Amino acid sequence: xxDGVCRGSVAPGSxxxxxxxxxxxxxxDGLVIVEDELLNFLAVKIKTMTQGELVLVAxxxxxxxxxxxxxxxxxxxxxETKQRCVAFKGNQKDANNIKSCLKVLNECGENxxxxxxxxxxxxxxxxxxxxxxxxxxxxxxxxxxxxxxxxHIVEVQAExxxxxxAVAATMDSRVNCQRIDTASNRYSxxxxxxxxxxxxxxxxxxxxxxxSVVKFGC
Numbered sequence: 001x002x003d004g005v006c007r008g009s010v011a012p013g014s015x016x017x018x019x020x021x022x023x024x025x026x027x028x029d030g031l032v033i034v035e036d037e038l039l040n041f042l043a044v045k046i047k048t049m050t051q052g053e054l055v056l057v058a059x060x061x062x063x064x065x066x067x068x069x070x071x072x073x074x075x076x077x078x079x080e081t082k083q084r085c086v087a088f089k090g091n092q093k094d095a096n097n098i099k100s101c102l103k104v105l106n107e108c109g110e111n112x113x114x115x116x117x118x119x120x121x122x123x124x125x126x127x128x129x130x131x132x133x134x135x136x137x138x139x140x141x142x143x144x145x146x147x148x149x150x151x152h153i154v155e156v157q158a159e160x161x162x163x164x165x166a167v168a169a170t171m172d173s174r175v176n177c178q179r180i181d182t183a184s185n186r187y188s189x190x191x192x193x194x195x196x197x198x199x200x201x202x203x204x205x206x207x208x209x210x211x212s213v214v215k216f217g218c
Contacts (some may be wrong), residue, residue: 013173021069022034022039022073023035023036023118024077029030031113031114032113033113033114033115033116034073034075034077034114034115034116035116035117035118036069036115037119038058038062038070038101039074040115040116040117040206041057042058042102042105043105043112044115046102046105051099051102054098058094059094059095059098064093064094067098070101071098072138077112078111078112080111081104081108082107083100083103083104083107085100087101106194189202
């Protein structure tokens with residue numbers, strides 16, 4: 001059953017009925033599900049966006065009352081957190097409230113409720129206007145450098161492979177030549193063929209396998 005009901009805030013430009021507070025559901029197996037667009041957005045995007053980007057997007061999309069109510073709900077559902085639920089004031093109130101939510105989500109890890117959104121169109125949009133362009137460009141530059149370094153390594157390894165194959169071929173050729181020279185210096189030889197009928201009284205070709213080397217005349 002739902003523990004919460006509607007809250008009084010609503011996203012700017014939304015035609016949906018305002019709600020008083022996030023709606024909380026408890027499943028039969030004890031799981032807690034929270035229907036809140038802000039907390040759902042933060043929980044999903046916390047792994048892919050920076051804190052500054054999250055604060056900028058959320059504060060530009062949702063009003064102060066919405067953010068304040070979501071923060072209080074999160075602290076109530078995560079009593080094990082070491083963070084303090086501070087009532088911020090001033091121009092940075094919304095940003096500080098969102099940062100507090102992010103700290104709780106980071107600290108609690110997997111020990112947080114499940115967050116869902118009833119109205120997907122109320123989720124903060126992620127556009128280039130909301131992103132930290134300098135941070136994005138920095139990541140792109142690092143990626144470009146890593147790709148260039150990887151390409152250089154592959155090219156060097158390919159060149160080394162070609163050189164090694166050439167060296168191996170040269171060594172094989174030299175070894176074969178050395179074997180021939182050594183054999184010719186030690187003795188004269190000829191190959192007895194099974195069809196050879198010229199060897200008389202010395203060797204019977206039928207006693208030798210085809211290709212056998214016979215030493216003579218030393």
